[in-house]
Amino acid sequence: MPDAAPLLEVENIETCYGLSQVLFKLSLSVRSGEMVALMGRNGMGKTTTVRSIMGLTPARAGTIRFGGQDIRNLPPFRIAQLGIGLVPEGRQIFPNLTVRENLVAAAGNRLGSPDPWTIDKIHALFPRLAERGPNMGGTLSGGEQQMLAIGRALMTNPRLLILDEATEGLAPLIREEIWSCLSMLKARGQSVLVIDKNVENLTRIADRHTIIERGRAVWSGTSEQLIAEPDLQHRYLGV
Structure with a gap:
């Protein structure tokens, strides 16, 4: 079971782009x-x-x-160094580096994990990346790039992994591979914040959910609670 103390605590944040406010007192948390x-x-x-x-x-x-430390005013590189690995929307892999170079570019075990991620472990997780090792990142398919983006984040050995649009735009078989990867990471005890639209898979593997509507958190609860409220899904998640 996850520890009781939150690893990540977001409380009442407000964020703007210029004069346009996007987030309104948004709160969420992720426990270890x-x-x-x-x-x-x-x-x-x-x-x-x-x-x-x-x-x-x-x-x-x-x-x-994060980990009890206030990080709101820290620069992004410091936040990453504290142990947050990001798989960004759009993947943003380095197109002019090889697959292997992408994986080792930011690799490290700054936090001293006793069982750190290595190239070999990433290759075992995503065998396709082993096959494509010498290829340039820009030549990969969208699904392969997503695998590479996840592998690159894991190579930093993060305390928290954040995936923004984990399976958006991917072929069905690749999506299943990503969901299998996330299930394995959860079983390994990896803390994860995941953004995706697949309610069925999210309720199968995630512990809790926060639904956001126009920059406000409108519902939070467990998978069981979300499954029990189809009207809620339709209201906030339906197309």
Whole structure:
């Protein structure tokens, strides 16, 4: 079972792009060993939430704590060094580096994990990356790039892994591979914050969910609670 103390605490954050406010007193948390899903329709503020956590679009108000430390005003590189690995929307792999170079570019075990991720372990997780090792990142398919983005984040041996749009735009077989990967990570005890639209898979593997609507958290609860409320799914998650 996950530890009781939150690893990530986001409390009442407000974030703007210029004069346009996107997040309104948004709160969520992820405990150690827990997988939490952030859900909502397009344009509701999910990616802005991730950008606020990572310091890429700093929140102007509220509190963001990671491992008990206030990180709201830290630069992104410091936040990453504290142990947050990001798989960004759009993947953003390095197109002019090989697959192997992408994996080792930011690799490290700064936090001294006793069982760190290595190239061999990433290859075991995604055998396709072993096959494509010498290839340039820009030549990979979308699914392979997503595997590479996940592998690159894991190579930093993060305490928390954040995936923004984990399976968006991927072929069905690749999606299943990503969901299998996330199930394995959860079994390994990896703390995860995942954004995706697949309610069925999210309720199968995530512990808790926060639904966001127009920059506000409108519902939080367990998978069992979300499954029991189809009207809620239709209201906030239906197309």
